[in-house]
Amino acid sequence: MAGKQVVFRVKRYRPEGGGEPTWQEYTIPYTDDMVVLDGLNYIKDQVDPTLTFRWSCRMGICGSCGARVNGAPVLxxxxxxxxxxxxxxVVEPMSNFPIIKDLVVEFDDFMDKLQSVKPFLVREAEKPVAEGEYLQTPEEVDAYKQQSMCINCMLCYSACPVYGASDHFIGPAASALAYRYIRDSRDEGAEDRLHVLSRKTGIWECTFVGExxxxxxxxxxxxxxxxxxxxxASMRQMRRLLLPKSARR
Ligand code: SF4
Ligand code: FES
Incomplete structure (x- = not known):
């Protein structure tokens, strides 16, 4: 092979084989404009079509190409x-998730947790369409914009030691997305979300490692x-203790 070469050491797992994951090495050519995903695609296209991994956008948008590279969860x-x-x-599947095949892991647990916090706008009563849309000021958008950037890549769950020790923990992204909707001026679902997040499996499990x-x-x-x-959640609890039901919202 001409030009620069690099060794990819990839963890392989074939469910049909039944055994433990194994390592496989591939020496491939690369150029300075190639990302790790390009290397994996080179292997799949030119060397070993059985290598299995997820990807779609190639530009940090779809959130599907996560893996551990040299120990760190990355896109x-x-x-x-x-x-x-x-x-x-060194490329491995994200930790803390069951492996389906090679670098592909199962996200069902996250999807269940995400659903539990209602990741959508909740309205007690919709206003008639004729009354127009729900307008927001730039400041109201800024209140939730940071959390709305989440692409569901699951790197945060792979990095979280609390989730690694107990997959009951609702985890980082589901919590961040709950916060995103609670902070939205159009939303009226905070009470339900805080109820879920205040459970034993919710936010109080977080020890603020910050990874x-x-x-x-x-x-x-x-x-x-x-x-x-x-x-x-603490303010909600105080309201529940001190105020009559009719005055809690
Ligand atoms: S919060 Fe988690 S799932 Fe969302 S973008 Fe960040 S790492 Fe990915
Ligand atoms: S391929 Fe879409 S985020 Fe990497």
Whole structure:
């Protein structure tokens, strides 16, 4: 092979084989404009079509290409091969999720948790369409914009030691997205979400390690969102203790 070469060390798992994951090495050519995902696609197209992984947009939007590269959860489309430390690109599936095949993991647990916090605008009564849309000021949009940038990539769950120790924990992204809707001036679902988040499996499990915010490729800061949710949940609890039901909202 001409030009620069790099070794990809990839963790393989074939469910039909039944055994433990194994390592496989591929030496491939690369150029400075290639990201890790390009290397994986080179392997799949030119060397080994059985290598299985997810990707779609190649531009940090779809959130489907997450993996651990040299130990850190990253979007493989967002990391240049030339920037990987060490001479070998070690690629593994994201930790804390069941492996389906090779680098593909199962997200069903997250989808259930996300649904539990109602990741959509909740209205007690819709106003008639004739009365127009629900307008917001730029300041009202700014209140939730940061959390709305989440692309559901699950890097934060892969990095979270609390979720790694107990998958009952609702986790970073579901909490951040709950906060996103609670902060939206059009939403009226805060009470239901805070009820779910205040359970034993909710935000109080978070010990504020903060790794979720470190690895997040979109600066969503789920760790910060969870701490803000703790404040909101505490205020809700105080209202429940001190106010009659009719005056709690
Ligand atoms: S909070 Fe960040 S790391 Fe977690 S799923 Fe959303 S974009 Fe990915
Ligand atoms: S391929 Fe879409 S985020 Fe990487």
């Amino acid at each position: 493989t489309c967002g990391l240049f091969i030339k920037d990987v430390r060490g001479r070998t690109v 979720c915010s470190v690895v997040c490729p979109k600066d969503v800061d789920p760790a910060g969102a969870i701490q803000n949710l703790k404040v909101l």
